[in-house]
Amino acid sequence: MDRFSWSNGLLEINETLVIQQRGVRLYDGDDKAKLDVGVALLSTHRLIWRDNWCHSMPLSQILLFEEQAAGIGKSAKIVIHLQATPANKEPGPYQHSKYSFIKLSFKEHGQIEFYRRLTEEMTRKRWENTPASQPIPIGTGSQAGRTRAVGIVGIERKIEEKRKETDKNISEAFEDLSKLMVKAKEMVELSRSIANKIKDKQFGLRSYLLSMGIADPVTRETHGSGTHYHMQLAKQLDDMLQAPLEERGGMMALTEVYCLVNRARGMELLSPEDLVNACKMFESLKLPLRLRVFDSGVMVVQLQSHSEEEMIASALDNVSDKGSLTAEEFAKLLGLSVLLSKERLLLAEKMGHLCRDDSVEGLRFYPNLF
Amino acid sequence: MHRRGVGAGAIAKKKLAEARYKERGNVLAEDQIVQMSKQLETFKSNLEEFASKHKQEIRKNSQFRVQFQEMCATIGVDPLASGKGFWSEMLGVGDFYYELGVQIIEVCLALKHRNGGLITLDELHQRVLKGRGKYAQDVSQDDLMRAIKKLKVMGSGFGMIPVGGSYLVQSVPAELNMDHTVVLQLAEKKGFVTVSEIKDSLKWEKERACHVLDHLLKEGLAWLDSQAAEEAQYWLPALFSELTSRDVTPEEANQMTP
Numbered sequence: 001m002d003r004f005s006w007s008n009g010l011l012e013i014n015e016t017l018v019i020q021q022r023g024v025r026l027y028d029g030d031d032k033a034k035l036d037v038g039v040a041l042l043s044t045h046r047l048i049w050r051d052n053w054c055h056s057m058p059l060s061q062i063l064l065f066e067e068q069a070a071g072i073g074k075s076a077k078i079v080i081h082l083q084a085t086p087a088n089k090e091p092g093p094y095q096h097s098k099y100s101f102i103k104l105s106f107k108e109h110g111q112i113e114f115y116r117r118l119t120e121e122m123t124r125k126r127w128e129n130t131p132a133s134q135p136i137p138i139g140t141g142s143q144a145g146r147t148r149a150v151g152i153v154g155i156e157r158k159i160e161e162k163r164k165e166t167d168k169n170i171s172e173a174f175e176d177l178s179k180l181m182v183k184a185k186e187m188v189e190l191s192r193s194i195a196n197k198i199k200d201k202q203f204g205l206r207s208y209l210l211s212m213g214i215a216d217p218v219t220r221e222t223h224g225s226g227t228h229y230h231m232q233l234a235k236q237l238d239d240m241l242q243a244p245l246e247e248r249g250g251m252m253a254l255t256e257v258y259c260l261v262n263r264a265r266g267m268e269l270l271s272p273e274d275l276v277n278a279c280k281m282f283e284s285l286k287l288p289l290r291l292r293v294f295d296s297g298v299m300v301v302q303l304q305s306h307s308e309e310e311m312i313a314s315a316l317d318n319v320s321d322k323g324s325l326t327a328e329e330f331a332k333l334l335g336l337s338v339l340l341s342k343e344r345l346l347l348a349e350k351m352g353h354l355c356r357d358d359s360v361e362g363l364r365f366y367p368n369l370f
Numbered sequence: 371m372h373r374r375g376v377g378a379g380a381i382a383k384k385k386l387a388e389a390r391y392k393e394r395g396n397v398l399a400e401d402q403i404v405q406m407s408k409q410l411e412t413f414k415s416n417l418e419e420f421a422s423k424h425k426q427e428i429r430k431n432s433q434f435r436v437q438f439q440e441m442c443a444t445i446g447v448d449p450l451a452s453g454k455g456f457w458s459e460m461l462g463v464g465d466f467y468y469e470l471g472v473q474i475i476e477v478c479l480a481l482k483h484r485n486g487g488l489i490t491l492d493e494l495h496q497r498v499l500k501g502r503g504k505y506a507q508d509v510s511q512d513d514l515m516r517a518i519k520k521l522k523v524m525g526s527g528f529g530m531i532p533v534g535g536s537y538l539v540q541s542v543p544a545e546l547n548m549d550h551t552v553v554l555q556l557a558e559k560k561g562f563v564t565v566s567e568i569k570d571s572l573k574w575e576k577e578r579a580c581h582v583l584d585h586l587l588k589e590g591l592a593w594l595d596s597q598a599a600e601e602a603q604y605w606l607p608a609l610f611s612e613l614t615s616r617d618v619t620p621e622e623a624n625q626m627t628p
Contacts, residue, residue: 173427173434177441180420185445187413190406192446208410213447213455229454255526259472269468271453272523296543299525339542360587360594 001028002097003082004055005090011043018042019117022160023108024049027077029099039157040104042117045127047080050157055092057082059127067115068103076111078104078118188214231285233270233278238287240264241301245289249336250306254279254291254299256337294343295350308347315348316367324357324366414456421460428461432510438463439516450520470509470517473498475526478541486590487527487542488554488608491515494539534558538608544589549582554606562595562605 011017024040026033026049038051048056063081070076081101106114191214210227237257244260245252252260254275262269270278279291279301288304318333319325325333327342334341345365348354355368427434442449442457449457450467458464477497481489495511502509518539521528527543533555540546546554556571557563568579583604586592595603 169424169427170431170434173424174437176420176424177434177438180416181441181445183413183416184442184447187409188446190409208406210452210454211410211456213442213449213451213457229452253526254524255475255521258524259475262468262472267465269453269465271450271458271464271468272471272520274452274454276523293525297525297527298543358588360584363588 001026001033001094001099001102002092003057003061003085003089003102004049004092004094005057006092007046007048007050007054007056009048009050009054012045015043015045018044018121019114020156021106021108021110021114023106023110025075025105025107027103027105028094028097029101030103031099033093033102035093037107040114042114042121044121047118053093057092059121059125061086062122065115065118065122067111075105075107076109077106078111078115080104184212187212227277230274230277230281233274234281234285234287237261237275237278237301238282238289241289242303245301245303249334249340250303250311251300251336251340252302253337253339254301257301295346296343298339298343300340300343311344312348312351312353315344316353319345319348319354319365320367324364326362326364328362330365414460417456417460421462425461428463429466429507432508432513435463435510436512450516466507467513467517467520470498470513471521473501474514474517474521474539475541477501478539482542485607486592487540487544488531488591488606489539489541490533490608491530491537491539493608542589544591549578550585553579553582553586557604557606558609561610562603564598564601564603566601 020039020041022039023037025037026035036051038049041048041050046056046058047062048054061082063083065078065080068077068079079101080103084100104111104114191209191212210229240261241252241257258270258272258275261275276291276299279289279299282289282291290302290304291299292302293299315330318330322329322333325345327338327345330336330345331338331341336344342363345354349356349365349368353368354365355370357364357366428438439449447457449455449461449463452458453464453468455464474494477494478487478489481497491511491514495509495514498509498514515530515537518528518530525543527541529540531538531540531546531551531554533551538554552572553563553568556568563583565576565579565583568574568582569576572579583592586604586606587594591608592604592606595605
């Protein structure tokens with residue numbers, strides 16, 4: 001163990017990391033070294049070991065090495081016999097030792113691969129071809145070793161620690177999640193059994209179901225899944241949408257409303273269902289907005305004041321004026337979205353005021369002269 | 371004479387019986403509601419505890435989100451149903467998906483003029499990630515799909531069409547039936563398709579093939595290259611992203627009329 005020198009954990013230029021293995025304990029000869037279990041690293045030039053501090057020895061120090069199989073209660077080891085200490089060796093964890101061999105004990109396995117790589121490096125002797133620059137002594141030798149390992153080796157260690165922690169967190173999270181779900185399941189079954197018995201859902205029960213995320217079996221068409229929350233939302237929407245609707249010709253696609261409202265909110269966003277349920281309450285709350293569903297399935301919020309007749313009349317006017325119009329042209333004219341202008345033209349057509357010319361060049365509308 | 375069920379007396383009796391039944395029904399329910407509220411409170415605190423420990427996992431880990439969603443589905447719960455739901459409020463799952471919904475809508479809107487409202491899930495994924503910036507939470511394709519499922523309820527025509535091992539995301543209410551879908555799948559490999567290819571692969575008659583292709587043209591989902599070497603080619607812009615047209619940024623998307 002007196003062949004090791006303190007290291008700052010940085011790899012030299014031309015030096016490459018070959019393999020690393022954690023869970024390794026060092027032995028000074030046959031005795032356990034007075035160090036904790038750490039990480040053994042093999043580079044093209046050195047054998048490095050680190051825990052809270054880091055030390056290394058050049059591979060040229062290695063005379064020969066052999067595997068020692070695992071036994072009962074004993075981890076597999078690699079025994080490394082070493083050359084005599086060179087005169088200019090930098091200080092390390094051991095001043096001197098009676099042994100001229102060390103052992104690496106692999107408490108978390110990995111010895112087979114490590115042995116293989118060590119064999120390879122010792123055969124190739126890459127350190128001879130690309131001599132690494134002399135390690136720069138940083139301060140006094142012992143201090144350099146005792147500072148926390150920085151550089152590549154330090155970063156690797158941080159990543160490893162984080163990985164271990166993440167693994168632990170995730171499995172704990174999954175465990176807790178499973179337990180939570182068991183409880184949730186009980187809640188769901190209980191509420192289902194009640195929900196089925198009562199036909200007239202009071203607001204209270206409904207909001208409970210909403211909070212749990214349980215689909216309300218009562219038909220939604222009549223009241224929507226309206227709760228107090230949705231009532232409030234509906235009123236908020238009324239406030240928020242007046243101006244934007246005026247700007248857009250009195251009508252906005254629901255997806256557009258969704259984006260507008262949620263961008264404004266920033267957090268505690270509305271779900272698409274929340275929005276739909278709130279809009280369904282406009283009429284019963286006597287608010288001047290309406291949710292409207294076109295034949296195509298497109299849903300819009302429109303100002304009550306913009307009556308259907310008005311829209312159709314204006315569509316007819318515009319088309320007659322220009323002779324004919326496509327949805328895109330109409331959109332440009334009115335400053336509406338293409339989607340909504342198409343709906344208006346379709347509506348006018350449905351009412352018999354317009355007729356269509358459907359070709360590959362597009363859908364064009366003409367005044368209905370029939 | 372005793373006739374059964376008729377007469378004012380019988381009717382009154384019937385009404386009374388109904389009222390009693392209703393009363394009994396309500397009383398029964400009330401007990402249970404009390405019990406339910408108690409259990410609800412317990413569950414809420416369980417959920418709070420879980421949230422305080424693991425809220426981060428849900429935000430950071432898409433695998434965890436998948437597990438969570440699947441478990442909820444198994445027990446019959448939709449954690450994304452309402453922003454007011456427990457799951458949303460305490461775990462913050464809602465905001466993650468609802469915001470994603472906004473971003474999906476905006477990307478689709480921005481590109482609609484180019485691809486007619488059809489985009490591959492891959493391209494959508496890339497563009498959403500780009501729009502979110504490099505410090506935002508990671509978003510997986512599973513996350514996108516769940517957000518899109520939610521958007522359907524707003525009648526915007528959002529849907530997913532299985533094509534070539536992945537999906538095409540539709541964001542306009544264009545009617546696409548089985549025939550259209552099958553042709554899209556056929557076009558997936560090269561980005562375009564011809565009448566002959568349809569006839570050969572699907573064994574359709576020319577009329578049927580032309581009908582479908584015309585529809586795709588009309589809806590703006592396909593472009594016609596009538597100058598192609600042997601035969602007219604119908605290209606689907608949704609299926610290739612190396613178009614020469616200039617890229618539209620989310621900022622520009624905001625300015626565009628939907």
